[in-house]
Amino acid sequence: MMDILIKPTKLKGKLNIPPSKSLSHRAVICASLCKGGESIIKNLILSEDIKATVEGMKRLIDKHIHNLVIDCKESGSTLRFLIPISIVLNNQCRFKGSPRLFERPLDIYFDIFNEQNITYKTSKDVPLYVKGNLKAGTYKISGKISSQFISGLFFALPLLSGDSNIIISDSLESRSYVNMTIDVMEKFGVIIKQMNANEFYIRGNQNYISSSYTIEADYSQASFFLAANELGNNIDCLGLNDTSLQGDKEIVDIIKRYKSAEREIVIDASQIPDLVPIISVLASLKNGLTTKIINAGRLRIKESDRLKAISTEMKKIGADINETEDGLIINGVEKLSGGTKVSSWNDHRIAMSLAIAATNCEKEIILENCQAVNKSYPTFWDDYKYLGGEINELNNR
Ligand SMILES: O=C(O)C1=C[C@@H](OP(=O)(O)O)[C@@H](O)[C@H](O)C1
Numbered sequence: 001m002m003d004i005l006i007k008p009t010k011l012k013g014k015l016n017i018p019p020s021k022s023l024s025h026r027a028v029i030c031a032s033l034c035k036g037g038e039s040i041i042k043n044l045i046l047s048e049d050i051k052a053t054v055e056g057m058k059r060l061i062d063k064h065i066h067n068l069v070i071d072c073k074e075s076g077s078t079l080r081f082l083i084p085i086s087i088v089l090n091n092q093c094r095f096k097g098s099p100r101l102f103e104r105p106l107d108i109y110f111d112i113f114n115e116q117n118i119t120y121k122t123s124k125d126v127p128l129y130v131k132g133n134l135k136a137g138t139y140k141i142s143g144k145i146s147s148q149f150i151s152g153l154f155f156a157l158p159l160l161s162g163d164s165n166i167i168i169s170d171s172l173e174s175r176s177y178v179n180m181t182i183d184v185m186e187k188f189g190v191i192i193k194q195m196n197a198n199e200f201y202i203r204g205n206q207n208y209i210s211s212s213y214t215i216e217a218d219y220s221q222a223s224f225f226l227a228a229n230e231l232g233n234n235i236d237c238l239g240l241n242d243t244s245l246q247g248d249k250e251i252v253d254i255i256k257r258y259k260s261a262e263r264e265i266v267i268d269a270s271q272i273p274d275l276v277p278i279i280s281v282l283a284s285l286k287n288g289l290t291t292k293i294i295n296a297g298r299l300r301i302k303e304s305d306r307l308k309a310i311s312t313e314m315k316k317i318g319a320d321i322n323e324t325e326d327g328l329i330i331n332g333v334e335k336l337s338g339g340t341k342v343s344s345w346n347d348h349r350i351a352m353s354l355a356i357a358a359t360n361c362e363k364e365i366i367l368e369n370c371q372a373v374n375k376s377y378p379t380f381w382d383d384y385k386y387l388g389g390e391i392n393e394l395n396n397r
């Protein structure tokens with residue numbers, strides 16, 4: 001575990017925004033599921049999460065492995081995408097990963113397993129063991145816990161011989177991630193048909209067809225630098241696709257809203273959960289403006305409880321920020337004090353948000369567990385230094 005001291009310096013320069021983590025997971029999965037032919041994926045981000053998906057898919061399609069164990073490390077996407085695929089391809093699989101990963105909900109799958117007589121066990125030694133056959137049919141599931149369950153079923157159901165329907169029983173949060181799944185699958189020849197806002201039709205017996213796919217730049221990562229610009233930094237973010245399906249593209253509009261907001265701004269986070277930590281930093285420095293972040297309950301079930309993490313750490317450096325049950329209320333202040341130790345809570349998005357906050361602190365901060373960025377953006381600190389950020393490494397614990 002590594003701690004760093006970050007001096008308050010402004011960032012400036014051109015930056016190639018790294019490739020999208022979400023699209024990287026999807027392209028690796030689709031390419032691995034092709035029966036023949038070679039796929040070429042260009043611009044993959046080899047972060048810890050994507051390495052977990054690459055390793056996991058390699059093992060899943062390797063017919064010589066008998067006692068299949070997949071290590072998902074800290075990646076919710078890897079676990080939730082590979083569970084349904086594993087029972088379709090392999091009939092049984094053990095999953096392991098960080099303790100936090102198995103605190104994050106899997107109930108949607110457990111309900112399906114109970115209904116379909118699929119065996120599953122969870123224990124400390126083997127966090128998850130699954131055995132059985134996934135059946136084609138109608139799936140009624142909540143869209144409020146994580147869209148990753150829907151994406152996971154999308155990858156697996158077209159491989160079954162029967163047709164399936166997925167009906168969202170309430171509302172679908174993080175919808176753009178579902179749209180990204182459909183889009184990448186289509187590039188690999190597999191069609192998910194959207195019947196209406198809450199219903200999807202998945203024909204069985206489909207084949208993934210090898211393809212060439214280039215991962216576009218990641219709006220979730222760009223959001224740190226775009227918000228930084230609004231706080232007096234000057235970073236030229238290169239490579240972003242303005243017709244992207246990534247929901248976090250909304251950061252551009254949110255920043256526009258801040259430019260014209262007067263007293264209060266309300267941000268509904270249900271479709272853009274990953275933007276909340278950095279929006280909190282931006283909001284904290286909008287003096288005289290109150291930001292209410294609503295519908296952000298699912299932030300409590302990410303790599304950390306992000307509502308608690310960001311409010312605790314931003315308070316330490318002088319922000320006026322408070323948690324509600326499913327959101328945050330932030331009163332902008334003129335300056336952040338800094339001059340203290342803060343923690344990433346081992347969460348990449350908290351670490352990167354605090355790094356941007358540091359550019360606006362009066363005094364330096366010490367960030368604990370800065371290596372959390374490796375989950376999605378292994379070169380974050382190199383890029384930060386390249387842009388003029390001043391960092392001293394303190395220790396390796
Ligand atoms: O499918 C994906 O790639 C993701 C979906 C989102 O999760 P939820 O659907 O759980 O909100 C998002 O927060 C996560 O970082 C990546």
Ligand SMILES: C=C(OP(=O)(O)O)C(=O)O
Nearest residue numbers: 074075076077078274302
């Ligand atoms: C929540 C995230 O990822 P995952 O759910 O894949 O762990 C994230 O990257 O912010």
